[in-house]
Amino acid sequence: MSDQKFSTNALHAGHDTTVHGGTRAVPIYQSTAYVFDNSDHAADLFSLAKPGYIYTRLNNPTNDILEQRLATLEGGIAAVATSSGTAAISTALLVLLRAGDHIVASSSLYGGTYNLLANTLPRLGITTTFVDPLDPSDFGKAVQKNTKAFFVESLGNPKLDVLDLKAISSEAKVAKVPFIVDNTVATPALLNPIEHGANIVIHSLTKYINGNGTSLGGIIIDAGTFDYGNGNFPEFTEPSPGYHGLVYHEALGASAFIAKVRVEGLRDFGGAASPFNSWQIIQGLETLPIRMKQHSKNALALAQWLQGREEVAWVNYPGLKTSAYYEQAEAYLPKGQSGIVTFGVKGGFESAKKIADETKIFSLLANIGDTKSLIIHPASTTHQQLGDAEQESTGVTKDLIRLSVGLEHIDDLKKDLENAFATIDRSVLA
Ligand SMILES: Cc1ncc(COP(=O)(O)O)c(C=O)c1O
Structure with missing residues (x-):
């Protein structure tokens, strides 16, 4: 075999x-x-x-x-x-x-x-x-x-x-x-x-x-x-x-x-x-190789789109040329960089919570790797029991949103986030 x-x-x-x-x-x-x-x-x-x-x-x-x-x-x-x-x-x-x-x-x-x-x-x-x-x-x-x-x-x-x-x-x-x-x-x-x-x-x-x-x-x-x-x-x-x-x-x-x-x-x-x-x-497992290819493709496209949004302060995806891990990703992950994207939202903790509350296709839950798209604000959920220093060392900042990008059509995923972005306090964008 x-x-x-x-x-x-x-x-x-x-x-x-x-x-x-x-x-x-x-x-x-x-x-x-x-x-x-x-x-x-x-x-x-x-x-x-x-x-x-x-x-x-x-x-x-x-x-x-x-x-x-x-x-x-x-x-x-x-x-x-x-x-x-x-x-x-x-x-x-x-x-x-x-x-x-x-x-x-x-x-x-x-x-x-x-x-x-x-x-x-x-x-x-x-x-x-x-x-x-x-x-x-x-x-x-x-x-x-x-x-x-x-x-x-x-x-x-x-x-x-x-x-x-x-x-x-x-x-x-x-x-x-x-x-x-x-x-x-x-x-x-x-x-x-x-x-x-x-x-x-x-x-x-x-x-x-x-x-x-x-x-x-x-x-x-x-x-x-x-x-x-x-x-x-x-x-x-x-x-x-x-x-x-x-x-x-x-x-x-x-x-x-x-x-x-x-x-x-x-x-x-x-x-x-x-x-x-x-x-x-x-x-x-039978369909893993096809799914990982598509998760990676969708995640890269969404990460690139997020980079152009005024509500977004920063985007982290190892497949982005701007990522600190891009070179390492080219060496270790040439077939794709998987489906997780993190980004920081202007307005910090409150804006991030609001966006996680407002998406409809991205489900708010504590998991990754589903065919369906998922969203979470780790600082108020999965990582809330850690102190500030521990949150920082595990890479969790207050403004961070983690997406597990699924296999839905990319246009629907963008639209879903766009609708959620529209609900945050716009004064933070100034
Ligand atoms: C990288 C990683 N390792 C291990 C685990 C733990 O796996 P399980 O939830 O199946 O116990 C998780 C869960 O999110 C994870 O993300």
């Missing part, structure tokens, strides 16, 4: 019609558990001596197809699906790290991830230093003796900064830590972080990959390229008391991390994917 092109793999990878009962469409295996042949067969499955299905928290044939398909599309060796993008991030980090460990992360992250790293993980003794991702050498400078991972978003939400993944991965190699990339906003249709040195790729499947706004999901994809036997990761080189003394690095080699995610991460933290949601996400 991996020899075939992206659009072919998006439709077929992981689904074998001879194994899956001749089904042309991927079936939903909506079963919690699987019948064992006998007790010896069960014992072999539990001891990992034989592959097979046990219980849907650990594995499931529909989830399996989704996992194989996304591993193929990202160029990884294997993947584990989870109940949400947040479950993917927390499970990956909790499998990798222990109390006393440290992460170096980009300061430009989705608000939920920022909260996990800044406020929740420290309660478990796992701390994070946030660095400006635009200077890759800052990652290296922030490394401590106990640093065990680098974490970034390839295209930051909502800052839309396009990171120099190659340069950051070089810093990770020197620090001998895995480089984890959340590739949710770019999607594998536009960018493959593994090609640029990522060791682990994470997605919220809830967004573009599902695309239809019906189902939560997440995934952890392992490139199989990190050496967990480098002396820094006792979790992988010492016998695991939670798995009858298994030494992951020794027994599983390149698959050590992703195997541990499944057999310990899913078993102990329970963030398993629902087969029904995986099935929905597979429907979306």
Whole structure:
């Protein structure tokens, strides 16, 4: 499958019609558990001596197809699906790290991830230093003796900064830590972080990959390229008391991390994917390359139009020649820069709130990556629980509106925003 092109793999990878009962469409295996042949067969499955299905928290044939398909599309060796993008991030980090460990992360992250790293993980003794991702050498400078991972978003939400993944991965190699990339906003249709040195790729499947706004999901994809036997990761080189003394690095080699995610991460933290949601996400995945092309086209056209509006103070879209991230976007996102556009509106907080209230096609809600267009004013909603300095560092200013540009006709999207712009206090334009 991996020899075939992206659009072919998006439709077929992981689904074998001879194994899956001749089904042309991927079936939903909506079963919690699987019948064992006998007790010896069960014992072999539990001891990992034989592959097979046990219980849907650990594995499931529909989830399996989704996992194989996304591993193929990202160029990884294997993947584990989870109940949400947040479950993917927390499970990956909790499998990798222990109390006393440290992460170096980009300061430009989705608000939920920022909260996990800044406020929740420290309660478990796992701390994070946030660095400006635009200077890759800052990652290296922030490394401590106990640093065990680098974490970034390839295209930051909502800052839309396009990171120099190659340069950051070089810093990770020197620090001998895995480089984890959340590739949710770019999607594998536009960018493959593994090609640029990522060791682990994470997605919220809830967004573009599902695309239809019906189902939560997440995934952890392992490139199989990190050496967990480098002396820094006792979790992988010492016998695991939670798995009858298994030494992951020794027994599983390149698959050590992703195997541990499944057999310990899913078993102990329970963030398993629902087969029904995986099935929905597979429907979306089939059309991902075409959708991402159109999302990118619409977003660029709208960003260019916004630049000419008197109500707009600034526009941020990495495909704009005026963007600070344009050069990086040319290098990392030549196929398109995805569907998120942010802009600042004259009149600040109040004007921005008003516009978000007044659009009709752009729905006011906290999500991105739907085929339908979405709008939000982060400072009064998703990011309101962060302090001013934290809002600033995650790229959220008071006047910022975030659009997730959908697949509607561009003329209707412009008209909708034009009508909303007409409702703001015009004195701010003077
Ligand atoms: C970049 C990014 N990563 C992760 C998440 C979390 O995903 P989920 O909502 O599926 O838990 C989000 C959610 O908006 C996101 O934008």
